[in-house]
Amino acid sequence: MPELPEVEVVRRGLERWVAHRSVIDAEVLHPRAVRRHLAGPEDFVQRLRGRHIGTPRRRGKYLWLPLEESGESVLAHLGMSGQLLVQPHEAPDEKHLRVRIRFADELGTELRFVDQRTFGGLSLHPNTPDGLPDVIAHIARDPLDPLFDEDAFHRALRRKRTTIKRALLDQSLISGVGNIYADEALWRARIHYDRPTAGLTRPRTAELLTHIRDVMNAALAVGGTSFDSLYVNVNGESGYFDRSLDAYGREGLPCRRCGTPIRRRPWMNRSSYFCPRCQRPPRAAS
DNA sequence: CCTAGAACCTGCGAGC
DNA sequence: TGCTCGCAGGTTCTAG
Numbered sequence: 001m002p003e004l005p006e007v008e009v010v011r012r013g014l015e016r017w018v019a020h021r022s023v024i025d026a027e028v029l030h031p032r033a034v035r036r037h038l039a040g041p042e043d044f045v046q047r048l049r050g051r052h053i054g055t056p057r058r059r060g061k062y063l064w065l066p067l068e069e070s071g072e073s074v075l076a077h078l079g080m081s082g083q084l085l086v087q088p089h090e091a092p093d094e095k096h097l098r099v100r101i102r103f104a105d106e107l108g109t110e111l112r113f114v115d116q117r118t119f120g121g122l123s124l125h126p127n128t129p130d131g132l133p134d135v136i137a138h139i140a141r142d143p144l145d146p147l148f149d150e151d152a153f154h155r156a157l158r159r160k161r162t163t164i165k166r167a168l169l170d171q172s173l174i175s176g177v178g179n180i181y182a183d184e185a186l187w188r189a190r191i192h193y194d195r196p197t198a199g200l201t202r203p204r205t206a207e208l209l210t211h212i213r214d215v216m217n218a219a220l221a222v223g224g225t226s227f228d229s230l231y232v233n234v235n236g237e238s239g240y241f242d243r244s245l246d247a248y249g250r251e252g253l254p255c256r257r258c259g260t261p262i263r264r265r266p267w268m269n270r271s272s273y274f275c276p277r278c279q280r281p282p283r284a285a286s
Numbered sequence: 287c288c289t290a291g292a293a294c295c296t297g298c299g300a301g302c
Numbered sequence: 303t304g305c306t307c308g309c310a311g312g313t314t315c316t317a318g
């Protein structure tokens with residue numbers, strides 16, 4: 001589940017059901033699911049065997065399982081359609097099951113990576129000194145991270161010659177924000193998605209960040225956003241935040257603030273939803 | 287160096 | 303019924 005709240009729901013599930021177990025074996029059913037593991041599927045499986053899983057961690061949309069005593073982690077990204085499921089051994093294989101991880105204990109469950117579109121994947125990487133898989137060192141801290149550098153983020157926005165929604169989706173500036181929560185936060189902040197970042201004032205940036213945190217925490221409280229069965233927690237259950245969305249997916253429905261119909265605009269091969277009255281376009285854009 | 291756009295995949299629903 | 307088209311929550315690479 002793509003954005004931060006959904007990934008955090010999965011992380012919490014892994015912490016409860018997978019942490020502190022030891023791997024007895026793994027099985028890669030589709031090589032693309034481990035394409036980021038450059039040494040290949042066999043190497044991935046071999047280096048996983050016998051390892052003890054530590055406490056699952058997350059930064060933005062990435063999550064990882066530290067392997068105790070090896071200095072490495074299993075890095076996971078769910079892409080557009082990935083799921084990490086804790087299933088009983090006897091549960092039938094999912095249609096898009098890509099990787100299976102079995103444990104040495106008698107709990108009767110296994111960890112499965114299921115991914116329809118195969119944009120996501122698992123891989124093994126050494127950790128940097130601060131416990132981060134080395135390949136995600138370029139990913140910025142996310143807005144729920146206590147060490148998120150608000151001032152650096154604001155200075156980056158001022159420096160860039162880009163627009164606000166592009167910047168929010170740039171994981172090297174701020175991580176964890178995707179298409180849904182970008183639209184939701186911008187609606188709350190009454191900022192048009194095509195507004196240049198260079199003109200944002202410091203208070204305006206702070207306000208936007210507050211809205212991002214608020215909407216993410218609200219989603220987290222109800223298990224995240226799921227429109228369909230693709231986005232579920234480790235037990236296969238959906239979140240309920242789709243009922244609370246104010247902008248995303250609400251084309252033609254009245255803005256909950258002013259009643260003006262929400263608009264959808266094609267944007268970067270996807271969509272942007274906004275209120276044309278509350279979120280005024282920068283110049284002559286509609 | 288920077289930014290915009292396309293590519294990477296599979297499946298579903300709408301419209302014809 | 304069956305085909306085509308547009309669309310889907312992300313990241314990364316390339317062209318300009």
